[in-house]
Structure formats: C-alpha cells, structure tokens
Amino acid sequence: MGSVVFFFRFLGWFSLRNLKRQPGRAVTVLVGIALGAAVFTSVRLAVHASLNSFTKSMDLIAGRAHHVLIRPGGYVPEILIQKIIAHPSIQSASPFLSTYVRPAVTHGDSFLLIGIDPILDRTFRMWQTEKVRSKNDAPWLDLVKFPFTLVMGEPLARKIGIRTGDTIALEHSRQTKSFTVVGMLSASGLALIEGGRVAITDIATFQEFTKLYGSVDRVDIRLKPFSGSEDLNSFRKTLPQGTQLVQPSITRNSGRKLIRAYQLNLSILSFASLFVGMFLVYSLVSLNAASRRKELAILRSIGGSSQMLFLVFLAEGALFGIAGWLTAIPLSSILVKYLLQAVSQTISTLFVRVHVEALSLDIWEIFLSFGVTFITAVMAALQPAREAMSVAPNEALEVSQHGLKRSHKTKHPAAMGLLCFVVSLIFSQMPNVLSIPLPGYAAMFFLFVGFSLQAPWILEKMGHTLSPILRRLAGIPAYLASHYVRSSGTRTAVSVGALLTAVSLFASLVIMTHSFRQTVELWVHQSIGGDLFLTTKMGSINHFRYPLPPTVINEIRRLKTEWDIDIVPSRRFSLMHDRFPYEIDLIDLKVFFQHGDFFWLRGDPKKARNMAIDGQGAIVSEVFSNRTNLSVGSTLETWVEGFLVKLPIIAVVRDYRTDGGVVFYSWRHFNERYYNPQWSGVRFFFKDKGIAPDSAVKKLREEIITRCGENLDMISGKELRRSILEVFDETFAITSVLLLIALIIAALGIATTLTVMVLERTQQLNTLIAVGADRGQVRSMIFWEAIFLVVAGEFTGLLCGFMLSYILVYVINLQSFGWTFIYSVDWGALSLSFPLIILTALAAALPAVRAVFRQSPAMLLRER
Amino acid sequence: MILTKGLTRIYSLGDAEVVGIENVDLDIAPGEMVVLKGNSGSGKSTLLSLLAGLDHPTRGEITVAGYDLNSASPSELTLFRREVVGMVFQSFNLLPTINVIENTVLPALLAGKTLSESRKKASELLEWLKLSERSNHLPAQLSGGEMQRTAIARALINDPEIILADEPTGNLDSKNGRIVIDLLAELNRKRGRTVIIATHSSLADDPASVIIHLKDGMVIHPEWDR
Structure with a gap:
C-alpha cells in the first residue's frame, strides 16, 4: 500500500x-x-x-412467438390459422400484418401500421392504451367493434397533431381511407416500436384497407409446454407447400x-x-x-x-x-x-x-x-x-x-517495416472471420505500421541526398535543416508517421469513395435506365409487396401517347436465402436490353444476354453471389408465393441496391413456367432518344394520372438517378468529417514535434546566432525542417494511401458488404487537396518558429 | 570496508576501446576520508561510479560494505545505492520539478520509508545545512552552494555508510567550495562516515586521510595516513 x-x-x-x-x-x-x-x-x-x-x-x-409461419414472396392464407390452432402441439397462434402508411393530407412522414387480432395477440405481444375517462369500453374493444379505427403511439400523435376522437386520412399503396383514433398507446410494449411512430388496428380493418382479404403477412405460433422436435416435425408435415416455419429472430438477426x-x-x-x-x-x-x-x-x-x-x-x-x-x-x-x-x-x-x-x-x-x-x-x-x-x-x-541521446539506427526499423508489408499482404489474402473482415483490418494496420517504420530511413536518405543540392540552391539554412532531419532519429520520424497515417487514410478514402462513386454512376446510367419509373404508392418503403391493381395494368397497356414508348413491367419479391435477405426482380429482359444493360462481372455477357432473354437462367448480383456462394453454373432454388422456383445462374453483375443481393429473371418466362406474378412496377422508355425528355416525361406522367388515378408513385429516370447519387454523397459525408478530424490531429502532431525539436535545441540554435546567423536564417532553417517532415509525410502517405485503397476496395468492402468496384483515382481531388495539406502542416510550424527566440541568447548560452 | 583487486573498466566506443581504469587495487577502511586526484580522463569518475554501484567492472573484484558489486544483480545494486552509499555530483543533479525538501526525502521514500518520518529527518538535515528557509524552493531558485548542500542532504537522508562525491566543488566558487568540503569533512570526523571525493581541487587535501593519484586509469601514488 x-x-x-x-x-x-x-x-x-x-x-x-x-x-x-x-x-x-x-x-x-x-x-x-x-x-x-x-x-x-x-x-x-x-x-x-x-x-x-x-x-x-x-x-x-x-413478441413471445416460438416460431413464425411465412409464405416466401407472398402472404399466408388466413384460413390456415384455424388448422394451426387445432394441432395438438400448438398452444396459440396469432396473425400479424404490417405496412407503412402516411397521412394523406400532409403527405408527412410514413409510419408503421400494424394489423392484429386484439384477442389472439394478447399471448404474443404486450400493448396497452391510456384510459379514457368518458368511455366504459377499452379502446381495443372499439378496434374490434368499429371498422377503420386505430390506436396510436403518443409521439406519432404529437407529431401529426391529433388526439383521441379525431379522424385522420391515411394513404397506402392500395387506397386512401379515413380512420378514427380511439385511443393512445401507453409507452410500453408495441408502443415503443420505431420511437412510438406506430399505430395498431384490427386485422379486419387492415385487410380491408390493404385489400389483402383472407391473407396475412405471417402467423406467430407458440408451442405447448414440453413440446419437442417430434411434435414440431409432425406440425410441419401439416403445413401446405410453399410455407415455411422460421425463427422469429431471423429478420432481426439479418438486419443486425x-x-x-x-x-x-x-x-x-x-x-x-x-x-x-x-x-x-x-x-x-x-x-x-x-x-x-x-x-x-x-x-x-x-x-x-x-x-x-x-x-x-x-x-x-x-x-x-x-x-x-x-x-x-x-x-x-x-x-x-x-x-x-x-x-x-x-x-x-x-x-x-x-x-x-x-x-x-x-x-x-x-x-x-x-x-x-x-x-x-x-x-x-x-x-x-x-x-x-x-x-x-x-x-x-x-x-x-545537453545532447539528448537518440537512436540513429534506421535500417533495423526499415527492415521491420518490410516485414510488416509481407504480413499485411498475407492478411489481405485471408478470408473473413465470422463474417467480420478482421484479416482486412489487420492488413491495414500492418501497412500503417510498415510505412511508419520506414520514416526514419526515408528521412535519413532524403536528408543525405538533398543536403548538397539544397546548399547550392537554398543556402545554408536548408543545408543545416537537411542535416538535422537526417540525424534526428525516431522522434522526428514519429511525427512523419502521424502525418503519413492521416494522409494515407485521406488518400485511400478519396480513391475508394471516387472509385465507388464512379462505379455507382456507371451502374446507375447503365442498369437503372428508363425515362419514367412507376410503382404503387409507397411501393418502395413497403418492399413492392403490393402489386399494381389489374385496372391500372390494363390502362398502362392501353396507353397511347404522341411518342413511341416501350413498357417494361417488373415484379420484385423480398426473400431470404439461408438468412441472407435478397430480392428476385422479374423484368421484361428483352425490352430492357434494348435500352440498357447490366454491369457484367462474371460470365459471357453476350451469351448471358441471349440466355436471359430466352428465360434459360438468372443473372445475380455480385453481393448475392459472394454472400450465398452461388455463382455461374449453380442453381438457385426457392419458394415464391407457393411455387418452387429453380433458376440456373448464368452471369454475375455489379449491383449497388440498398442491401445488395438481387436475382434478375425474365418476367415473361416466369409467367410461362410458374404463374402470373403481376406487376409491382413499370419502367417507361422513349424509343426516340431525340425528344426533350423532361417535357415528355411530364406529359406521360399527366397521361398516366388521368387514366389510372393518383394512387401511384412516379419518378423520372433522371430524378431517380440523381437521388441515388445524392444518397451516396450523404452517406460519405460522415466519412469526410472523420477524415478531416484525423488531419487536424496530424497537424497538431506536426506542431508539437516541431516545437519540441526547437525547444530541445534552443542552445544550439542560439549558438548559431552567436556565431553570426541572423534570426531570419534560423527561422528559415526551421521552416525547411518543417518542409522536410511534411513532404516526407505527404509522399509516403500518398504511397501508403494507394496501397491502402486497394485493401479497402478489394478486401474490406468485399468482406463487409460483398461488393467491389472499379478502381479509379481522383487525380483532381488529390492534386487540389495535397497542396492544401502541405500549407496547413507548414502553418503548424509557426508556433515552433515563435518559440525559438522566446528567451535571450545570452541567458540560454549560460552554462546551466 | 572497500576492497578492490585488479579492478578494470574498459569502454567500447565503436571499434575502439578506451580504458577507464585498469588494475586498481584499493583497501579503504571504514571512517577514512579519501581524495581521488588526477587530470580529466584519469579515471576518477569511473572509479567512483564503480564504487557507487552505478556501473559494472570489465574485470577484477570489488567489495563495498560487504556487497560483492561484481556479482550483484540489478535489484541488489538498486538496494545498495539506496542504503549503503550517498552520491554528491558536480552538477548537483537535483530534480528540477520538485522543491528542496522533496528532493531531500526522495531516496528515503524510494527506500520505502514514510513521508512523515522522512520529512522529519530531512528537516533536521536541512537545518544543519542552513537550508531550512529554502526548503520549499525549487532548484532553479537556489544558488550553486545551496544546490550542492541540498544534494548533500539528499545523500545523507538514508544514513549511508559511504559518501561518494564527484567533483563536488567543480561548479562552485571558492567560498562555497570550501563550505561543501568542510561539511563533508565534518561528516567524516564527527559522524564517522567514509567519504570519497573525486576532485581536481586542493580544497580537500587538508582534511583527507588518504589521497590517491590516478593517471591514465591507474593508481600512481597513494598517500596513506597523512
């Protein structure tokens, strides 16, 4: 002690x-x-x-469900619930539906509307309503008794300015309807979903509103106590083909x-x-x-x-x-x-x-x-x-x-640095660990360490090579500076290490972001072709789960405009492949290929194009292929709305949709081989590329509204492509802020090192004054030292940055998100930003210059 | 008792070898006041650093107060420096961030003594050395003589048997130099400490019981029992 x-x-x-x-x-x-x-x-x-x-x-x-019954790509027939509850192993079952809706008048933020059977659901999920003094019945009974009623989370009600008893018109993919608010949810259980931006309605109302008569998203199931795997298997056997019993946590885990x-x-x-x-x-x-x-x-x-x-x-x-x-x-x-x-x-x-x-x-x-x-x-x-x-x-x-002892050994750290490069290379070739790109990060770390260890040797060589040249070109101050830097040892090199780390991060992320953006831009213009995109209202947020009504499809088919247009229908299904979420995108590939193309990565594009048009196989995204290990030659087997779909994979393409995994297949051939999947979206292409697209799109949009009504979402191809790139830029705004902070810290490092270098040599510097140097020469010498450090840090950082960017593009991104992109260097941004970094780092030398003459030379030269 | 036999210290400077001391045989009894004399590079400081357990000999034997310094481990040498010897340096070597009393108590605290016990002892020493008024001053606020007296107080805090002083008057004027030598002589005479002083100066010649002359690392002229 x-x-x-x-x-x-x-x-x-x-x-x-x-x-x-x-x-x-x-x-x-x-x-x-x-x-x-x-x-x-x-x-x-x-x-x-x-x-x-x-x-x-x-x-x-x-909630408290043990299992969840789903029908991939579609809805579970409600009639199954009676059959499920009748099974001896099942204690309780409850239907569940959810969708995003928004206030029709204000077109405000969307929120989640949940449809449940308030009685059956009690076993599964906890939710309560605030007591209403004037009424005897609990609001949940009102939900059952009165159609188009709902209870709402307090935060949501506050946001839209609504109270119990008010009515609110809600819009959805299928229709717009007025609901009466019969109560507010207490702040517990389901009321906490999405920060309270949630509303609950009775299942019958939900089905009527969304026109999902007799269908539910899923059925939550609880087994009787002590039920074993045999009971579960016997229950499984009673389920119709195309349905699946999954863990309730599957969506949660894939999202997490x-x-x-x-x-x-x-x-x-x-x-x-x-x-x-x-x-x-x-x-x-x-x-x-x-x-x-x-x-x-x-x-x-x-x-x-x-x-x-x-x-x-x-x-x-x-x-x-x-x-x-x-x-x-x-x-x-x-x-x-x-x-x-x-x-x-x-x-x-x-x-x-x-x-x-x-x-x-x-x-x-x-x-x-x-x-x-x-x-x-x-x-x-x-x-x-x-x-x-x-x-x-x-x-x-x-x-x-005086005379601080420094290590002058530079070859040993440099050799260690080379060893780090080898280790980095080995790590960069290793696969990820438990889905985490740990070897990739280790490769990055060893690259940083490797370059930092080269710093003393680089400074020594730089000083050695440049000192005679600088003496002739820039005089004695530059010559002395080069000599000092050459022999200044590890501590000066550490500052170079800090700068090179920040600069290499900056350079590598500039390159990675640029490569990513260039690739996404190419992909957007090649694969997200089309002059107008149409889907159901709120189709995107609801994962295109609500197909376009047949009346709308008929109107679109009959559409006559002053221009020749190609109509490309599509249908998307959100599915899971071994816990990995992906989409099947059925599209009229024959027309699609007349106007656009995929961004081919693996497989013969010409052959794959013809095979895809003929429905002989599917084209999958790079992310899907990397995540599922299904590539060209493999066959994807999956249930879609009760049909077992088998699709041979004929090519792999780049795709950068939100969560990445996509399988493209011919809409027409899916219709022929399995069933009519309906349309969840349509792309319109003007055949005549010479027309003014903006005004043509506007007229086409007006024509569609006239024929089909307003319950549709439409966006021009130009707007869609621009919004995708905007999202991309916003995403990387965080990265830019983080980089800027790293550079500020590196500048602080330069300022500290230079000041330290000056302060520890105060006597030496003042001796220079005593033997005839003027203050300008001493200041100039310190600036030259700063230039040496900054230039060494910048150029090694740049070199390290190029190597790092390869690891980021081809290792980290691949292992983290399953995608890669085309390597492309943003020379413009690099050449513009590097002089700025040099100037900033040199500005960091100013405190050091000021520190030199803080005390009189006479005082400092006195023997301590 | 200090015994050395064939004591040699050779330094390597790159490819060259420099002899610090060579074949030095010493037999110093407790209570002696020894003055090591010689020019710069004669080996005085090298011999002193070996006697203080600051360095290891290249060859030869060295026993100080019963400690075989040749075979002592680093931790044994640390203990030896804490408890057996007290060092006084030419450039005082006070820690600049701590004041006079803190500098004085530091070796006692390093030896595991309590702060109150150490402060009491330090106060007595500072009073004897006429530094009580300066006990809360930082080294930078002291004169050279005061700094050296503080260093003597620090050397004495653990009651060492042997005081080793390396050019203790080298950075002092003659008046302060005399004061310091008198203090060291008093320690030898009145408190019975063995005092070994390496110096160019003749200030310590009078009180010395032994003067050892060194040249090129070798003892050339010991003068015993003057």
Missing part, C-alpha cells in the same frame, strides 16, 4: 509538475487524443442507438448483421483519429523520456528501480488516456447530435429502417470507448517507457545535461 501511495506521489512530483511546466504541449496532446476519443465514442454511440432501436423494434414485433458491419467500418475509420492521436502521446512521452534522461539517471543513482521508471512513463501515457477520454465526453455529446441523425438516416437508406429519437447510453459502449482510448495511450507510451527504464545510472555522472 505504501509503495502505491509513494508511486502516485512521485508521479505527481516527477510527471505532472513537468507537464505543468509545458502546458502548451500537454494541452495539444490532450486535445489530439480527446478529439480522437470523441470521434470514436460518438460514432459508436450513434450507431449503437440505431442498432438498439432496430433490435428493440424487431424484438417487440417478434448489416448494421454491425456498418458499425465496424465506421468504428475502424473513427479509430484512425485515435491512432493518429497515439502518435502525439508517443511524441510527448518520448520527448520527456529523452530530454529527462539525466534526471532518470539521477533517480537510478539514488535508488530508483528501472521498473519504477518504466511504470512512471507508462502512467504518463495512461494519464493522457484518462484525461483525454474525460475531455472527450463533452466533445462527444456535441458530435453525437450531428452523427445520430446522419447515421440513422444512412442505415435507413442503405440497410434497414430505423428511427432513433434519442441517444441510448450503453455501459458496454462507454467501457469500450474508455478501454480503447486508455489502451491506445498506454501502448503509445510503451516504447518511451522502455527507453526510460534502460537509462544507466552512471549517466548521472556526465557533466553535460
């Missing part, structure tokens, strides 16, 4: 008082690590809130998997800021260990053990970790407000619908953020602490307190 007390007392005497003597440097490092920790924490919390909201909603919807993959990618990206902050801690602790070498020797000579000195420097790093994390908490609370909205919107757009009202603080996330920050800071202090413990006590006898 006594030794622990002494240790902390000594830490205060030796480390804290020293940090207090240089508050500027300590604060800079603190800000750096706090920014990194704040970014990491807020990103984790923001994604966690979305994950939490999604999981909660899914769990509440799943996608959000988690996104969370991991953002976490890694945000960790980059912390990683750059680690260089700052290393830089300062290492400076302290080196500049206080004499003090360390004194401590050793008066009885201090080497272990104690090791722990003191490790504790210095730990202190930065703790203080940085504490500073990060208020910063995170500001940052997370911005991120919460951006992240939940991105997840809703890309993966699954989430609605996050407020931040949910999770003790694990807090612990993780503290642990990562703390460990990062301690790791940064590890090497300086080892250097500190190696100080020999006899150094205390050396008279000079």
Whole structure:
C-alpha cells in the first residue's frame, strides 16, 4: 500500500509538475487524443442507438412467438390459422400484418401500421392504451367493434397533431381511407416500436384497407409446454407447400448483421483519429523520456528501480488516456447530435429502417470507448517507457545535461517495416472471420505500421541526398535543416508517421469513395435506365409487396401517347436465402436490353444476354453471389408465393441496391413456367432518344394520372438517378468529417514535434546566432525542417494511401458488404487537396518558429 | 570496508576501446576520508561510479560494505545505492520539478520509508545545512552552494555508510567550495562516515586521510595516513 501511495506521489512530483511546466504541449496532446476519443465514442454511440432501436423494434414485433409461419414472396392464407390452432402441439397462434402508411393530407412522414387480432395477440405481444375517462369500453374493444379505427403511439400523435376522437386520412399503396383514433398507446410494449411512430388496428380493418382479404403477412405460433422436435416435425408435415416455419429472430438477426458491419467500418475509420492521436502521446512521452534522461539517471543513482521508471512513463501515457477520454465526453455529446441523425438516416437508406429519437447510453459502449482510448495511450507510451527504464545510472555522472541521446539506427526499423508489408499482404489474402473482415483490418494496420517504420530511413536518405543540392540552391539554412532531419532519429520520424497515417487514410478514402462513386454512376446510367419509373404508392418503403391493381395494368397497356414508348413491367419479391435477405426482380429482359444493360462481372455477357432473354437462367448480383456462394453454373432454388422456383445462374453483375443481393429473371418466362406474378412496377422508355425528355416525361406522367388515378408513385429516370447519387454523397459525408478530424490531429502532431525539436535545441540554435546567423536564417532553417517532415509525410502517405485503397476496395468492402468496384483515382481531388495539406502542416510550424527566440541568447548560452 | 583487486573498466566506443581504469587495487577502511586526484580522463569518475554501484567492472573484484558489486544483480545494486552509499555530483543533479525538501526525502521514500518520518529527518538535515528557509524552493531558485548542500542532504537522508562525491566543488566558487568540503569533512570526523571525493581541487587535501593519484586509469601514488 505504501509503495502505491509513494508511486502516485512521485508521479505527481516527477510527471505532472513537468507537464505543468509545458502546458502548451500537454494541452495539444490532450486535445489530439480527446478529439480522437470523441470521434470514436460518438460514432459508436450513434450507431449503437440505431442498432438498439432496430433490435428493440424487431424484438417487440417478434413478441413471445416460438416460431413464425411465412409464405416466401407472398402472404399466408388466413384460413390456415384455424388448422394451426387445432394441432395438438400448438398452444396459440396469432396473425400479424404490417405496412407503412402516411397521412394523406400532409403527405408527412410514413409510419408503421400494424394489423392484429386484439384477442389472439394478447399471448404474443404486450400493448396497452391510456384510459379514457368518458368511455366504459377499452379502446381495443372499439378496434374490434368499429371498422377503420386505430390506436396510436403518443409521439406519432404529437407529431401529426391529433388526439383521441379525431379522424385522420391515411394513404397506402392500395387506397386512401379515413380512420378514427380511439385511443393512445401507453409507452410500453408495441408502443415503443420505431420511437412510438406506430399505430395498431384490427386485422379486419387492415385487410380491408390493404385489400389483402383472407391473407396475412405471417402467423406467430407458440408451442405447448414440453413440446419437442417430434411434435414440431409432425406440425410441419401439416403445413401446405410453399410455407415455411422460421425463427422469429431471423429478420432481426439479418438486419443486425448489416448494421454491425456498418458499425465496424465506421468504428475502424473513427479509430484512425485515435491512432493518429497515439502518435502525439508517443511524441510527448518520448520527448520527456529523452530530454529527462539525466534526471532518470539521477533517480537510478539514488535508488530508483528501472521498473519504477518504466511504470512512471507508462502512467504518463495512461494519464493522457484518462484525461483525454474525460475531455472527450463533452466533445462527444456535441458530435453525437450531428452523427445520430446522419447515421440513422444512412442505415435507413442503405440497410434497414430505423428511427432513433434519442441517444441510448450503453455501459458496454462507454467501457469500450474508455478501454480503447486508455489502451491506445498506454501502448503509445510503451516504447518511451522502455527507453526510460534502460537509462544507466552512471549517466548521472556526465557533466553535460545537453545532447539528448537518440537512436540513429534506421535500417533495423526499415527492415521491420518490410516485414510488416509481407504480413499485411498475407492478411489481405485471408478470408473473413465470422463474417467480420478482421484479416482486412489487420492488413491495414500492418501497412500503417510498415510505412511508419520506414520514416526514419526515408528521412535519413532524403536528408543525405538533398543536403548538397539544397546548399547550392537554398543556402545554408536548408543545408543545416537537411542535416538535422537526417540525424534526428525516431522522434522526428514519429511525427512523419502521424502525418503519413492521416494522409494515407485521406488518400485511400478519396480513391475508394471516387472509385465507388464512379462505379455507382456507371451502374446507375447503365442498369437503372428508363425515362419514367412507376410503382404503387409507397411501393418502395413497403418492399413492392403490393402489386399494381389489374385496372391500372390494363390502362398502362392501353396507353397511347404522341411518342413511341416501350413498357417494361417488373415484379420484385423480398426473400431470404439461408438468412441472407435478397430480392428476385422479374423484368421484361428483352425490352430492357434494348435500352440498357447490366454491369457484367462474371460470365459471357453476350451469351448471358441471349440466355436471359430466352428465360434459360438468372443473372445475380455480385453481393448475392459472394454472400450465398452461388455463382455461374449453380442453381438457385426457392419458394415464391407457393411455387418452387429453380433458376440456373448464368452471369454475375455489379449491383449497388440498398442491401445488395438481387436475382434478375425474365418476367415473361416466369409467367410461362410458374404463374402470373403481376406487376409491382413499370419502367417507361422513349424509343426516340431525340425528344426533350423532361417535357415528355411530364406529359406521360399527366397521361398516366388521368387514366389510372393518383394512387401511384412516379419518378423520372433522371430524378431517380440523381437521388441515388445524392444518397451516396450523404452517406460519405460522415466519412469526410472523420477524415478531416484525423488531419487536424496530424497537424497538431506536426506542431508539437516541431516545437519540441526547437525547444530541445534552443542552445544550439542560439549558438548559431552567436556565431553570426541572423534570426531570419534560423527561422528559415526551421521552416525547411518543417518542409522536410511534411513532404516526407505527404509522399509516403500518398504511397501508403494507394496501397491502402486497394485493401479497402478489394478486401474490406468485399468482406463487409460483398461488393467491389472499379478502381479509379481522383487525380483532381488529390492534386487540389495535397497542396492544401502541405500549407496547413507548414502553418503548424509557426508556433515552433515563435518559440525559438522566446528567451535571450545570452541567458540560454549560460552554462546551466 | 572497500576492497578492490585488479579492478578494470574498459569502454567500447565503436571499434575502439578506451580504458577507464585498469588494475586498481584499493583497501579503504571504514571512517577514512579519501581524495581521488588526477587530470580529466584519469579515471576518477569511473572509479567512483564503480564504487557507487552505478556501473559494472570489465574485470577484477570489488567489495563495498560487504556487497560483492561484481556479482550483484540489478535489484541488489538498486538496494545498495539506496542504503549503503550517498552520491554528491558536480552538477548537483537535483530534480528540477520538485522543491528542496522533496528532493531531500526522495531516496528515503524510494527506500520505502514514510513521508512523515522522512520529512522529519530531512528537516533536521536541512537545518544543519542552513537550508531550512529554502526548503520549499525549487532548484532553479537556489544558488550553486545551496544546490550542492541540498544534494548533500539528499545523500545523507538514508544514513549511508559511504559518501561518494564527484567533483563536488567543480561548479562552485571558492567560498562555497570550501563550505561543501568542510561539511563533508565534518561528516567524516564527527559522524564517522567514509567519504570519497573525486576532485581536481586542493580544497580537500587538508582534511583527507588518504589521497590517491590516478593517471591514465591507474593508481600512481597513494598517500596513506597523512
């Protein structure tokens, strides 16, 4: 106990008082690590809130069901419920339906409408309504007794400005109808779904509203107590073909998997800021260990053990970790407000619908953020602490307190760096682990470490090669600077390491984003062809589950316009293949290929095109192929609306739809081989490409409304393509912010290193003044040193960035999301941003220049 | 008792070897006041660092107060430095971030003594060294003489048997140099400590019981019992 007390007392005497003597440097490092920790924490919390909201909603919807009966691609006949309940193994069964609707008058935000049998559902899901004093009956009885009544979550009612007793017109794919609000949901159970933006109605009303007479989305089932697998199998045998008994958690788990993959990618990206902050801690602790070498020797000579000195420097790093994390908490609370909205919107757009009202603080996330920050800071202090413990006590006898000892070995770290490149290469070739691209991240890490270890050697070679040239071209200041940088050792190289890490991240993400965008743009213009897209109202948010009514289809078929148009019908089904969600998109491929094409990846395009038109096989997306391991030559077997569909795969194409997995097959041949799948959407192509598309689309849209009514969603091809690219750009806005912060931290690193380099050489610099150099020359020398560091950091960073971008495009994206894209370098953005980074980093040299002449040369040259 | 036999320390500087001391045989009894004399590079500091357990000999034997320093482990050497010897340096070597009393108590705290016990002892020492008024001052606020007296207080805090001083007057004016030598002599005479001083100066010649001359790392002229 006594030794622990002494240790902390000594830490205060030796480390804290020293940090207090240089508050500027300590604060800079603190800000750096706090920014990194704040970014990491807020990103984790923001994604966690979305994950939490999604999981909660899914769990509440799943309720206490043991199993769920579904009919892939379609609806379960309601009549089955009686048969299910009659089975001896079944304790209870309840139908469930849900759809997104929106207020018809305001066309406000959509919300979830749930249709249930209030009596049967009691066993499965918990929900209550607020008591209404004036009425004897509970609102749930009103739902059963009166058609077109609903109960609503309080937050939703508040948002639309509605109260119990009011009526509200709701619009849906099938029709618009008025509902009476008979009660408000108490804030528990189902009322918590999607942050309370939910309404519940009776199943009969739901079916009438959505025209799903006699059909339900699914039937939730509870088995009798002590029912075993034999009972379940006997029950399974009674079920009609085309239906499936699945786990209630299947949708939840697949959604969680996608959000988690996104969370991991953002976490890694945000960790980059912390990683750059680690260089700052290393830089300062290492400076302290080196500049206080004499003090360390004194401590050793008066009885201090080497272990104690090791722990003191490790504790210095730990202190930065703790203080940085504490500073990060208020910063995170500001940052997370911005991120919460951006992240939940991105997840809703890309993966699954989430609605996050407020931040949910999770003790694990807090612990993780503290642990990562703390460990990062301690790791940064590890090497300086080892250097500190190696100080020999006899150094205390050396008279000079100057001349810090530095390692001048550059070949050893460079060789280690080369080894890291090999390790990185090996990791980049390995498959993912438990669906997580861990080897890809390890490859990234070793690439960073490998390049950082090259920094001392690069500086040495750079200084050696350039010094004679610079003496002739830029004079003595540049010559002296090159000499200093050449022999300045590890600590200067660490700053280069920090800059190269930030620059390489910047370059690699610029390249990756550009490659991604270019590929998506090509895909959008090639595969999302069409001049006008039509679907049912709210078709997209409801996964195109409600086909167009036959009257609309007939009107579209009879459509006569002043232009020749091609009509391409399609039908989409949302399905699962071994827990992986995907879509089957039935489309009139013959007409589609006349106007557009797929983005071919595997298989012979010419042959595949002809085979697809003839209905001989299906074309699958890259994501579907990578996730299911079904590629050219395999056959996909699946149930669609009670029909067993067998589709040989003839080609793999690029596709970047929200959740990626798509199977394309000929609508006509599906109709011939199985059944009439109906239309859930239509694309219109103008045959004459010379017409003015905007006005033609407008007239075509008006014509369709005149014939088919307004209960349709239409968007021009131009608008659709633009909106896809807008979503893409919004998604990567978060990435840009994270990158910017990493660059700011790197600039802080440059400022710290240069100031340290100047301060530890104050005597040397003032000796230069004493022997005839003017202040301008000394300043110029420091600027040249900064130029060396920045240029070395930028160019190695650029090189590392190119290699990193390959890992991001071909390893991380493939392993995280199942897609790759065409590698393309944004030379414009790189050439514009790099001079800016150089200027910013050079501006970081200003405090160092100011620091040189803070004291008079006479004072500094006095023997201490 | 300090015994050395064939004590040699050779430093490697790249490919070259530099002899610090060579074949030094010493037999110093407890309570002696020894002055090591010689020019720069003669081996005074090397010998002192070996006697203080700050360095290992290349060859030869060295026993100080019963400790065989040649075979001692790093942790045994740490203990030896804490409890057996007290060091006084030419450049004072005070820790700049802590004040006079904190610098003084530091070796006692390192040895596991309590703060209150150590402070009491330190206060006595500082009073004897006429530094009580300066006990809360940082080293940068002290004169050279005050800094060296603080270093002496620090060297004495653990009651070491042996005081080793490396050029203790080298950074002081003659008046302060005399004060420091007088204090070390007093420690030897009145408190019975073995004091070994490596110095160029002749200030310590008078109180010395032994003067050892070193040249090129070898003892050339020991003068015993002056």
